[in-house]
Amino acid sequence: MYLEQLSNAVGVSGDEGEIRKLLIEAAKPLAAEWRVDTMGNLFITRRARPHTERPLRVMVTAHMDEVGFMISKITDSGRLKFRPIGSFDRRILLGKPVSVGKERVPGVIGLKPSHLLQRGEYDRVGSVDSMYIDIGATGKNGTGSVAAGDFATFATTYGPLGGIDQGGNREGRVKGKAFDNRAGCAILLELLNEDYPVELVAVFTVQEEIGLRGARVAGYAANPDVAFVLECTAADDLPPIEPDEDDETDDKAPQGIPRLGQGPALTVMDRSFIADRRLVDLLIETAEINDIPYQFKRPGIGGTDAGAVHLAREGVPAAVVSVPARYIHAPASVLDLADFWRTIRLMRATLTNLTHWSHSS
Amino acid sequence: MKTLIKQLTEAYGPSGYEQAVREIIKNQVSDHADSVTVDPLGNLHVIKKGSGDGLTVMLAAHMDEIGLMVAYIDDKGFARLTPLGGVPPETMVGNRALFTNGAVGVINVENWLFHDRVNSLRKLYLDFGVSKKEDVPVRVGDVAGFQRPFVDMGETLVAKSLDDRIGCAILIETLMQLTQTPHDLHFVFTVQEEVGGGPPRGALTAAYKVQPDVAIAVDVTDSGDVPGRKHFEVKLGSGPAIKVMDRGMLAHPGLRRRMVETAEQNDIPHQIEVLRMGTTDAQAMQLAHGGSAAGAISIPCRHIHTPSEMIHFQDVENGVKLLVALLSGPLQLE
DSSP states (O other), X not given: OOHHHHHHSOOBTTOOHHHXXXXXXXXXXXXXXXXXXXXXXXXXXXXXXXXXXXOOEEEEEEEOOBOEEEEEEEOTTSOEEEEEESOOOGGGTTTOEEEETTTTEEEEEOOOOGGGOOTTXXXXXXXGGGOOEXXXXXXXXXXXXXXXXXXXXXXXXXXXXXXBOTTSOBOOEEEESOHHHHHHHHHHXXXXXXXXXXXXXXXXXXXXXXXXXXXXXXXXXXXXXXXEEEEEEEOOOSOOSSOOTTOSSSOOOOOSXXXXXXXXXXXXXXXXOBOXXXXXXXXXXXXXXXXXXXXXXXXXXXOOTHHHHTTSXXXXXXXXXXXEEESTTSSOEEEEXXXXXXXXXXXXXXXXXXXXXXXXX | OHHHHHHHHHSOOBTTOOHHHHHHHHHHHTTTOSEEEEOTTOOEEEEEOOSSSOOEEEEEEEOOBOEEEEEEEOTTSEEEXXXXXXXXXXXXXXXXXXXXXXXXXXXXXXXXXXOOOOOOGGGEEEEOSOSSGGGOSOOTTOEEEEOOOOEEOSSEEXXXXXXXXXXXXXXXXXXXXXXXXXXXXXXXXXXXXXXXXSSOHHHHHHHHHHOOSEEEEEEEEOOSOSTTOOSOOOOTTSOOEEEEEETTEEOOHHHHHHHHHXXXXXXXXXXXXXXXXXXXXXXXXXXXXXXXXXXXXXXEOBSTTSSOEEEEHHHHHHHHHHHHHHHHSOXXXX
């Protein structure tokens, strides 16, 4: 299981080399064929089980990149101005430890401490333009290896959380950065461990967070019969931020979907695509036959590599399977390892079941 | 043809769920085409071979209509919605959502008797007449179309999803009436035109496959002859509209001129369409693969994206005449 290594590794959109290297090393014992395209997408192909006639070519993708920052300017006083790469809630940025550049120089996104805030400043969060990263430099020439154009990301280390279940065992919940989408990458690596009655074209894509860019060319090159996208999606199981006046306990059961620990989340439709209903039904049927809990991602929001892949060439029937995680696109996201392993089981069984799929179906 | 229009408009076919419409069209065209195939996203390709030395011409009409998807079901059995395509929230109140399993939900807005304005789908809910979650006959992700019968008012027709089943009907009728053509004609009944911010999705992949020289979308356009609508020349009953531009496309000027000349030579009433909003499958066909000379013929339609869209039947007949005349001869585009 490579989730820990992949989460701790750094790979902001456009700078996925470290992730790619780790994946290539991990895939070497599988003796599968691999190649890297000009944009940096990593293709690892596992041929169909021997004696399979005219196997389907099934593309399964997971994006390697994570959201982060790019250093845009170093000020005269040695502070690093930055631009966000990917989508952020800027309220979460202030005060967070980050690491900058290839040498992982430690830094902090600076802020005014509460002692010094003026009246009215408490409720306001300035623009990202007003923020800066402090790496302890005291002047423009004191930043060492760090330069404009460097990438930065949250300095977070993977680890277990402390929850205990009713049987006294540790809940399998872990925290780390970039579970979106290193969880997908780790699952796709696990899928490559087995043979299927289909040709598995595993594609670890680049630049998803800034507009599904890697997947656009990857889908064209892979030219698959069917595609699955593995993702890590936002769990919507947090208590409401505004307390409900009618609720006396003020500790409502979560209402949103998907929820942590309830199994892989299936996408029916998001902003980027409508999932092929035949594939959604196949996933549901496979989950039910194999007693794998599953749930739906809230329809109509977000977008994934499937948005690009399903429009490749003459079109590709596609579906998305996601591990739910809380606090994605933030310093530490939380996922339930049970959901992680269930997603692997669901995908393995689905790839095996796909033999019933035909082009005329 | 009115029977066909009734059948097509009463069929269920929200974006991504066009099977029923596709089956109706398949049955209609199978005896008149050289080949009928379905591509990976569900577009229906109906090919009529030309007599030779013509062009490859793609004609597109979309099968899908706007619809709703269940986004969330609360403990009391009310469902919340997300739209498939541009669903105007104010037309939803009192509407009925029809699901593939036959379930019907009534749509209303929160606090109906005291509501202010219906300006967001977020305030709408589906009522299945049950009182707890377990009794709701649908699941998250299930898709609904609308229930509304076709009405023949004589000169005009009223139905849901005339956008763009009327385009489908025109393409079917054109295929049947064409006795000879030099061109290889690809009548493509597309999926997923109503959804997404980019070029229409079904037409994009279909055009990649067809690689047409000339591409023509047949769709509806707005009508400027209703109260309050200003600065739009197109009117119901004044003939099919030859598109010059919309928000997504500038029509190929040579193709547009050829359409106008053909209409004039054959005494077919027609009008010119300059639309500031919207787009059609022609946008995708123009840009797919190596590109094509793209244009569109639009049927003026009142009350677009409401459950009661209205068109003039003569515009439909003249649209067929224009297409048959255009496709019967050579298509030199200058």
